[in-house]
Amino acid sequence: MNTIIKRTxxxxxxxxxxxxATVFNYADRATLSVVAPIxxxxxxxxxxxxxxxxxxxxxxxxxxxxxGGWLLDKYGSRLVYGAALIGWSIVTMFQGTIYLYASPxxxxxxxxxxxxxxxxxxxxxxxxxxVQWFPDKERGFVTAVYQAAQYISLxxxxxxxxxxxxxxxxxxxxxxxxxxxxxxxxxxxxKVRDPLSHKEINQQEIDYIRDGGGEPELGSKKGPTKISFAxxxxxxxxRMMIGVYxxxxxxxxxxxxxxxxxPTYLYQAKGMSILKVGFVASIPAIAGFxxxxxxxxVSDWLLTRGYSLTTARKFPxxxxxxxxxxxVLANYTDSEVVVIAAMSVAFFAKGFGNLGWCVLSxxxxxxxxxxxxxxxxxxxxxxxxxxxxxxxxxLTNTHSFDYAILYVGSMGLIGLFSYLFxxxxxxxxxxxxxxx
Numbered sequence: 001m002n003t004i005i006k007r008t009x010x011x012x013x014x015x016x017x018x019x020x021a022t023v024f025n026y027a028d029r030a031t032l033s034v035v036a037p038i039x040x041x042x043x044x045x046x047x048x049x050x051x052x053x054x055x056x057x058x059x060x061x062x063x064x065x066x067x068g069g070w071l072l073d074k075y076g077s078r079l080v081y082g083a084a085l086i087g088w089s090i091v092t093m094f095q096g097t098i099y100l101y102a103s104p105x106x107x108x109x110x111x112x113x114x115x116x117x118x119x120x121x122x123x124x125x126x127x128x129x130x131v132q133w134f135p136d137k138e139r140g141f142v143t144a145v146y147q148a149a150q151y152i153s154l155x156x157x158x159x160x161x162x163x164x165x166x167x168x169x170x171x172x173x174x175x176x177x178x179x180x181x182x183x184x185x186x187x188x189x190x191k192v193r194d195p196l197s198h199k200e201i202n203q204q205e206i207d208y209i210r211d212g213g214g215e216p217e218l219g220s221k222k223g224p225t226k227i228s229f230a231x232x233x234x235x236x237x238x239r240m241m242i243g244v245y246x247x248x249x250x251x252x253x254x255x256x257x258x259x260x261x262x263p264t265y266l267y268q269a270k271g272m273s274i275l276k277v278g279f280v281a282s283i284p285a286i287a288g289f290x291x292x293x294x295x296x297x298v299s300d301w302l303l304t305r306g307y308s309l310t311t312a313r314k315f316p317x318x319x320x321x322x323x324x325x326x327x328v329l330a331n332y333t334d335s336e337v338v339v340i341a342a343m344s345v346a347f348f349a350k351g352f353g354n355l356g357w358c359v360l361s362x363x364x365x366x367x368x369x370x371x372x373x374x375x376x377x378x379x380x381x382x383x384x385x386x387x388x389x390x391x392x393x394x395l396t397n398t399h400s401f402d403y404a405i406l407y408v409g410s411m412g413l414i415g416l417f418s419y420l421f422x423x424x425x426x427x428x429x430x431x432x433x434x435x436x
Contacts, residue, residue: 135212320353
């Protein structure tokens, strides 16, 4: 009598680590935005200086995307991501010491540049691991889960940071968040493995991943030793990917408003106390978390119901981009309730349509997923440079957030246009024989 061996579900443990690592990826980025209203007063930073400190993270983050992708393809996600998590967490801790130096702004800028460079492989690694560990029909949900981690970070970790800020000081926000990330990084290196080298996975789960379109062998294949121009061209220079890059820039612009200037907006423009800011800022984040999970679930449901990959992935994106424009309503009311409602709807919509990484996983050449993720993240995170600086300049010249909110709202329309008229049908790009 044959015994049926039950399939293991090790991949969900990997998903938990992806989620937690991404939570602290965003928590470390958000530390500065939380402490900014208090720290800038103590250290004498004006809006342009603060905008510079916010944006330099994005400069090194963008520059290091392709090198970070190359490291992932060569050395694998487990080692690169784990080491990066520990590295950027240590840099976060050092940001709490900038008051000790004669030029704290220069030290802060240097540390933010370092943090951006070290964090560069994180999201390409998420994408690469999702292809290794999950079949196509689960990838929308998986992407939604690790993308939703940013909202958990904003919704739960941010209030905790404001409590630390209120009861201790801004220095301890950096110390506690950084130290927690170091511990998580150590556990990552101990627990996370590629599918074929994981001791707890059985053959049934490996077959399930492979038969469903995943690539469990990806981690055991020798990665590329160099990046050829032809490889980059095949990933970048086609209409579909250009449209996806534009859409990701728009989504990331909305994200970076919430990651950088949103607490200051509530504190300065709406007159809330710093403790109230921490809890009020969590409301849009929770809405974004719900929207993010729902977008992935809807996308996978459409795929399992027989809709094309194009329809299943683009429908949530288009709906989310359109609805995110309601953020501009905050310019036309003095009601705190209406402002938070508009922000919450916008962040819910942004989460619902935030499937860019899923689209990348479905369309990029599997041979160069790390590089492809690096190019995609580089283009999207140009917004991490542009958005904080643009808002800082707007505030300096107008002393009002009105045009800043209008700028953020316009990103939804541009992203909508890109997915409707540029992206076209979704299909996986194949490398030519000379570059495979």
